[in-house]
Amino acid sequence: MSLITPVLGSHHQIRQSIRSRQITDANDRISSGNRINNSRAIDSGSLRISERIKVENKFSHAAKKNLENAYNLAQYQADILNYADGTMRRMNELAFQATDIMTSRSDREMLDAEFKSHSKQLKDLLYDRTYDKVMFDPLSSTNIETIDLPPPEAGNSSRVSERIDIGALSAKVKLWWDPLTARDRFQIYVGGKRIFDTGEYRSNVGGRRSEVVNGENRTGDYFEIDFGPGKINVTEASDNRGNPGTDGENIHPNYDHNNYPFTDAPKGDSSIVEFVINDEGPEGITKSSGTIWYRWLEIEKQEVDGPTGIKNEKGEILEIEPVGFATMSDLNLLSREDASLALTKTREEIESIQTQVYTLAKTFSELKFATERVENKQQVQSIALGQIKDAEIASEYTNLAKNLLHQEATNHAIIHSRISAQNVFNLLV
Incomplete structure (x- = not known):
């Protein structure tokens, strides 16, 4: 008996430990409904598959949400375009009335006032930021004319300002700036906001830079100012010779050459670009006579990037392209000739808006198809994940009851045994 008892005790403890662990695992699976939640060793293959499906399901959920948001944004674009279409048709009617030879000057002024009010409404809509997104771009209109670029110019210390409606919110300005040995300033404003400033610049430092562009010799340092709503990037030619100042140079008490070239991103609320030469700047620097400068400009209009987001579980990108229209702010009805042009x-703008409305209809169809596809895939993923992870409750209850009965029978056998060690061993299940 003394030799068998330790063996029986050890055997009993091992069996009870196994049963206790099985009872705990069964309780966890029944309470959570997940057969691999706390028992990952049961099926490592199922665990790997379920984790992969879980990740894909998260992507599908995010894609579905993005597609729903994209649909709402596209619907918002369509509503604005429909309103712009109605407004433009009214402006067309006003222009038609103003072309009538019998229309008096006072009547034409009233028609022009209403025409201008509609133009302002269109401008407010074009630069609307209800969703804090750039949803409209005047460049999307097929009725936007090319830019009348200012010709190459030369000047002196006098202030020069040129305002141009480029018909776009984003553009690349190519600047050749040659103020020679004296210091002159070149600035760019968009919608009244200063976005670029060379500072008090001198281009001829140990010589002048020059290059041939389209058969024309252009002198001065070269800058590319690439700007759009909320962004700006300035690139300088590697062989630029000039600078906005040097250490120890006394240009002005309030002037710090380390702050130049200055850049600040535009808001994206205007297509009016102003080029200013020899403004006093924030330091209030007054120009002395005797300076001379040369300047060449090129402007490349660029389309604005619309809102983006993932469109499927693969992480592919969906972009909502901006739509737009011309505001007709440069037109009036004060003469029959002007009214005829308007x-x-x-x-033409009504035709452009209609074209974009048709394009949006195609966008709606694509978004709806993509949303339904993601919803179906998400449903399939959820079903597959449930089949892999969901516990079989009936089977778990059966195993739990079996282990509880075995545990109770074994405990009673040990407690009440007064027989030989061999009989106790036979009673242990």
Whole structure:
């Protein structure tokens, strides 16, 4: 008996430990409904598959949400375009009335006032930021004309300002700036906001830079100012010779050459670009006579990037392209000739808006198809994940009851045994 008892005790403890662990695992699976939640060793293959499906399901959920948001944004674009279409048709009617030879000057002024009010409404819509997104771009209109670029110019210390409606919110300005040995300033404003400033710049430092562009010799340092709503990037030619100042140089008490070239991203609320030469700047620097400068400009209009987001579980990117229209802010109805021009322009803009409305209809169809596809895939993923992870409750309850009965029978056998060690061993299940 003394030799068998330790063996029986050890055997009993091992069996009870196994049963206790099985009872705990069964309780966990029944309470959580997940057969591999706390027993990952049961099926490592199922665990790997379920984790992969879980990740894909998260992507599908995010994609579905993004597609729903994209649909709402596209619907918002369609609502604005429909309103712009109605407004443009009214402006077309006003222009038609103003072309009538019997229309008096006072009547034409009233028609022009209403025309201008509609133009302002279109401008407010074009630069609307209800969703804090750039949803509209005037460049999307097929009725936007090319830019009348200012010609190459030369000047002196006098202040020069040139305002141009480029018909776009984003553009790349190519600047050749040659103020020679004296210091002159070149600035760019968008919607009244200063976005670029060379500072008090001198281009001829140990010589002048020059290059041939389209068969034309252009002198001065070269800058590319690439700007759009909320962004700006300035690139300088590697062989630029000039600078906005040097250490120890006394240009002005309030002037710090380390702050230049200055850049600040535009808000994206205007297509009016202003080029200013020899402004006093924030330091209030007054120009002395005797300076001379040369300047060349090129402007490349660029389309604005719309909102983006993932569109499927693969992480592919969905982009909502901006739509737009011309505001006709440069037109008036004060003469029959001007009214005739406005009549033509508004008719062309109505056609442009209609084209974009048709394009949006295609976008709606694509978004709806993509949303339904993601919803179906998400449903399939959820079903597959449930089949892999969900516990079989009936089977778990059966195993739990079996282990509880075995545990109770074994405990009673040990407690009440007064027989030989061999009989106790036979009673242990």
